[in-house]
Amino acid sequence: MSLRQIELEVLRYDPEQDDEPRFQKYSVPCQEEWVVLDALNYVKDNLDGSLSYRWSCHMAVCGSCGMMIDGEPTLSCKAFLRDYGSKIRVEPLANFPIERDLVVVLDDFMSKLKRVKPYLIPKQHKPIADGEYRQTPRQLKLYKQYTLCINCTLCYAACPQFALIPDFIGPAALALAHRYNLDSRDGGRAERQEEVASHEGIWECSFVGACSEVCPKSVDPAGAIQQMKIASTVDWYLERLMPWRNK
């Protein structure tokens, strides 16, 4: 196993000491097959125990280790050192307030997630005794891609609309709303529309497409949002052209 000396330039912020963030450099002896998260763990274990960052699974499932790596929103557990130079710049996810070091404040994202009601709202109540809901492979295929979201918020860090208009509900929450809207067991679309089709919802999106480019799970939130725009536009026309349908 070959060792490589890597210089990590990490943005640090201690709310008790600092007025603003500052970069700190660490020289880390790295194994060739390491990812950036391994290098951070090395720093924490051997060089500087005060460095704060989130991580859990180390396998691109938990969605907690997202950071800006050389300016790109990336899961640090998926960022192989062999794909980077000998100097790597690590910063907390863009567009979120910094809580401490690489830890960002996610309260706003959590409340947006809640607003789109990301759970099944059954069309009608069905007692358990009546058995399970059944779905064909085709019905599953319609929404499956959007279930793969791990709430890593990389898409928010990539979205310039979210940067400029922080009230924008944003890619992942909207994609999740779409996921439930498309589910044959669900009847909650009208309820979700209040948030989804509001000014802070899909219409803030100008289809930059950056969210889908950085998404580590190929969820394609940009696609979900455009599909919702089309569906909402169809609603608008139907409401006006066929008013009797509204009753």
Add this chain to the structure above:
Amino acid sequence: MSRKPYVRPVARTTWWLSKGRYVRYMAREVSSLLIAIYLMVLIIGLMRLSQGPAAWQEYMESLASPVAVLFHLIAFGFTTYHATCWFNVTPKAMRIPSGDDFVPGRLIILAHYAIWGVVSLIILVIAGVL
């Protein structure tokens, strides 16, 4: 322990220069402006046509000026960029179920190029170029 989250400043006017993908996005958005100007040139042409042969002749001559030719070349470049950008992302907005899967995105994109080609051909034939 009290919290003191730090909010990083946003470069409100220069953000799009920070990455290639944002520059490409801005180029796509700016291309609409050139298309709008091009449409205005067309509408002025219609207006001149309604004013009689002399006005039309003048309009045609003004189109042959180097500035007009240069503008048309630039507008053509941006329009092509604009169109191809949107063609390439249509499969995202337009998922067509087929069996238990979807029609492949490549096919949808190809269909757009094919329709573009056919419509262009028809226009060129009507215009007497081909």
